Amino acid sequence: MASLTTTRLATLATLSGLTGAARGGVAGLAGAGAGAAAQFLTAVVVTRGVGQETAGLFFSGTALCLAVAAVLRLDAGNGLVHFIARSRSLDHRHTSGYVRAALVPVAALSLAAGAAVVLTTSDPVLRVLAVALPAVACSGVVVSATRGFGSMRPTVLLDGVLQPVAQSLLVGAVVLAGRDSVPLLAAAWALPYLPVLLLASIWLRRRLPRSPRMPGTARDLWRHTWPRSLAAGIQAVFQRLDVVIVALLAGPAEAAVYTAATRFKIVGQLAGQGLAQATQPRLVRALAGGDLPRARELYQSATLWLVLLTWPIWLGYAALAPWLLGAVFGDGYTGGAPVAFVLAATMMLATACGMADVVLTSAGHTGSSLANLVAAVATAVTLDLLLIPSAGSLGAALGWAGGTVVKNLLPLWRIHRLYGLRPFGTHSLAALNLRRAP
Known part of the structure; x- marks a missing residue:
């Protein structure tokens, strides 16, 4: 569909x-469509390959991870799109400074949040996803930053194809191996974020000018981005929290049914x-x-x-x-x-x-x-x-x-x-x- x-x-x-910009949007949508098909396939593999309790724990855990990562991104990716595109036409020396100003707080917050979960819980699923949290959060920011250079290719290939397809294959491999283990399923789901982060970083690094840190870049970036950060965090909660609440109040089996439907x-x-x-x-x-x-x-x-x-x-x-x-x-x-x-x-x-x-x-x-x-x-x-x-x-x-x-x-x-x-x-x-x- x-x-x-x-x-x-x-x-x-x-x-x-x-216009060309709109056609770029349609190209991005094509990548999103491919990714959505792969995500749907992952859901089918899980629901048909493991029990409802296991599926519900997997769906609620990954939904929680995605919601937390979206909050911790602070909408820095969209801020980078704006400032990279603007600096390319005005003063490209600021570009590297904007990327550092966006990534440092996101990386620090996600590392701190992941470490806090690992140290305070014994739940193996949450610990696996907590370890993956920095890669999940930072990969979204880096992939978004590539769009500031006017290219949709990294978004389509990495975020739209590589990540969801690899998730589907790895999760499918765990299911076919007969391993009805939520931590293993969560690890298979999280692993593709690492190559996406690495490849997007290499693409971005090759296009960033080697320039010293320019004063004022962090202030300019976050003065523009912070109101959007709040809205993006609330939107992430609205999109993902229902699955988590179902798992907590009605049990993981109900969460699996709700996610599928x-x-x-x-x-x-x-x-x-x-x-x-x-x-x-x-x-x-x-x-x-x-x-x-x-x-x-x-x-x-x-x-x-x-x-x-x-x-x-x-x-x-x-x-x-x-x-x-x-x-x-x-x-x-x-x-x-x-x-x-x-x-x-x-x-x-x-x-x-x-x-x-x-x-x-x-x-x-x-x-x-x-x-x-x-x-x-x-x-x-x-x-x-x-x-x-x-x-x-x-x-x-x-x-x-x-x-x-x-x-x-x-x-x-x-x-x-x-x-x-x-x-x-x-x-x-x-x-x-x-x-x-x-």
Whole structure:
């Protein structure tokens, strides 16, 4: 499904005459699609190869590791993209200083956090993932930094292909060897982050100028990045925490069912990511220039395409879920059908809102976007704590759905109040004319 969505988006980009930057976004999306397919395969291998308890412990442990790593990255990767691209056009001598300023605190924090976990817990799974935490955190920053040089190749090849494919192969090897061991599965999952970090560092090192540390680079980088660090950390919690809460409150078996039933979320996320990459620069220009008619056209066109690309997938998933979950993940996962229904209905509502948050941030209202995200996380966690003890994975799905609804409706209300923008209108049908750029 991910590859189908990627193909449709690539076709749309070609027919719409997108700019080179947007085509780069589609290239990144192609890598993300390949990675998503490999991640899905990993989930299938685990659910079919080991018991539900083992699968749930593996999924919750890796979800926790990814959430902590995303928080510890401090969104330094996106900050580096901005400053490396800018310094290349102004004063390239600052580039090395920006990279050091970003990596040193991320490496220090992740090493400290990993050491604290190793010293304070005897859980072998957490200790394995704690040892891997610095590589998981730093590899994301280094791979992001390569995009500051205008190249998507390291992101596509390393983050989109090498890492998830190697994870799938190594985890599959552990399962085929008959080793029903969560620490071994966690080690196999974590190991590919090391070559990704090494190869991305070599690529980056060859392009960095050999220059002394320039004063002010760290101050400039973090003054720009720290508000985004907070938002990125909250977003990471929103994306990953539900699996961990299910494991804690309802047990690892329920966490395995919930993870399997929600694996299809990546399909809608890929479609939204591709359209956002193609549309956001134009939205920024339109809103900065006060061109509300153009912003309205872009928003409504993108919303229609998002609905056309994803609604057939969600309707099909809801209809086939009782059969599909058992056929793909195994008989023990058919109980996840109610979770699939909630997921499909919520994603259809979310896509009907369009890229409301992208419009809000493009207009410069980053503070409102952060407040909306905090409200969404608070809603999801509150509902999780209330519903998971009695409803298990379905309670987690309802909690996630509540947070997602808040995350989409609040920015939708805000942009309508400020700019009179609606996701559907006179430009929706016009978007079907592919001879015009969206």
